[in-house]
Amino acid sequence: MNQPRRGQGSMLNFTKMHGLGNDFMVVDAISQPFRLRPETIRELADRHFGIGFDQLLVVEPPGLPDVDFRYRIFNSDGSEVEQCGNGARCFARFVRDQRLTNKKVIRVQTAKGVIELRVGRGGMVTVDMGVPELNPPAIPFAADRRKDVYTVEVGGEIVELSAVSMGNPHGVLVVDDVDTAPVGELGPRLENHPRFPARANIGFLQIVDRTHARLRVFERGSGETMACGSGACAAVVAGCLRGLLDNRVDVELKGGHLVIEWQGEGSPVMMEGPTSSVFEGQLRLPGDQPPRRRRSTRQGDTRPGHQRQQNRHRQPVTSKP
Numbered sequence: 213m214n215q216p217r218r219g220q221g222s223m224l225n226f227t228k229m230h231g232l233g234n235d236f237m238v239v240d241a242i243s244q245p246f247r248l249r250p251e252t253i254r255e256l257a258d259r260h261f262g263i264g265f266d267q268l269l270v271v272e273p274p275g276l277p278d279v280d281f282r283y284r285i286f287n288s289d290g291s292e293v294e295q296c297g298n299g300a301r302c303f304a305r306f307v308r309d310q311r312l313t314n315k316k317v318i319r320v321q322t323a324k325g326v327i328e329l330r331v332g333r334g335g336m337v338t339v340d341m342g343v344p345e346l347n348p349p350a351i352p353f354a355a356d357r358r359k360d361v362y363t364v365e366v367g368g369e370i371v372e373l374s375a376v377s378m379g380n381p382h383g384v385l386v387v388d389d390v391d392t393a394p395v396g397e398l399g400p401r402l403e404n405h406p407r408f409p410a411r412a413n414i415g416f417l418q419i420v421d422r423t424h425a426r427l428r429v430f431e432r433g434s435g436e437t438m439a440c441g442s443g444a445c446a447a448v449v450a451g452c453l454r455g456l457l458d459n460r461v462d463v464e465l466k467g468g469h470l471v472i473e474w475q476g477e478g479s480p481v482m483m484e485g486p487t488s489s490v491f492e493g494q495l496r497l498p499g500d501q502p503p504r505r506r507r508s509t510r511q512g513d514t515r516p517g518h519q520r521q522q523n524r525h526r527q528p529v530t531s532k533p
């Protein structure tokens with residue numbers, strides 16, 4: 213199935229999934245050889261010339277004992293990152309759908325530690341996202357000492373934000389109304405702010421009441437997405453630290469709702485939400501060839517994204533929160 217013909221790249225099977233509209237290309241790198249360069253990931257992520265996704269998720273064999281899989285994450289800009297909460301839920305569903313495991317509690321190794329995924333009914337998955345990191349150097353965030361709220365100068369303006377790592381770095385701003393928040397302007401400036409040396413995901417949090425919040429996230433390496441699971445966890449941690457939220461919060465994102473629970477410092481953050489599997493596909497990869505200039509598919513273009521058309525479309529399978 214995965215055999216290349218001489219002179220052609222290999223065929224790669226993938227699944228398109230999403231968690232609340234935060235969408236993924238998911239690849240089983242246990243059953244097939246897999247290696248992509250950042251420029252190929254960018255091409256595949258392109259919503260016009262490629263498959264289109266916010267993140268690429270890769271399932272690999274674990275490198276640790278007592279762990280089921282290794283979970284690797286690449287943003288649509290090709291950068292490899294440490295964590296993806298919506299992706300973690302889809303990962304759990306994927307490894308079961310593909311019969312890579314039949315466990316209901318799956319332990320997964322990420323770049324920043326082990327997370328646990330619990331598969332529930334109707335595509336719902338609960339993820340133990342681990343203990344949030346608030347120590348500035350570990351986030352990483354430039355500050356003399358740890359605070360719940362920092363002031364940051366951006367473009368001559370002072371903004372207040374909380375800095376939290378959920379394995380990946382987040383800055384969280386509290387706003388009056390997410391609909392009018394300057395996500396497109398402040399998001400990219402804060403993502404690349406020198407006080408976040410590894411860049412950051414920037415959340416705009418609106419407190420509705422102590423158990424309800426609304427959130428938009430400008431993601432590092434992907435731009436604003438329909439939802440960000442680790443962003444929702446970071447936002448609830450920030451809201452709790454500021455005394456604005458209770459321990460269990462319904463977070464409304466553009467693509468739907470997540471339930472986030474945090475019992476306070478030293479406790480892990482729990483995230484519960486839906487998963488959706490959209491279609492399975494196969495694409496021809498050009499191997500290690502440098503990216504080619506665009507040609508028409510009729511001329512036999514081997515660019516990834518132009519030869520993915522052998523999709524075995526299925527009925528979308530979507531779970532409700």
Ligand SMILES: N[C@@H](CCC[C@H](N)C(=O)O)C(=O)O
Pocket residue numbers: 234266267285287293294295296297298299380381413431432433434437439440441442443
């Ligand atoms: N969408 C994700 C986060 C993906 C990674 C992020 N863009 C980063 O660079 O850290 C989620 O659901 O958590």
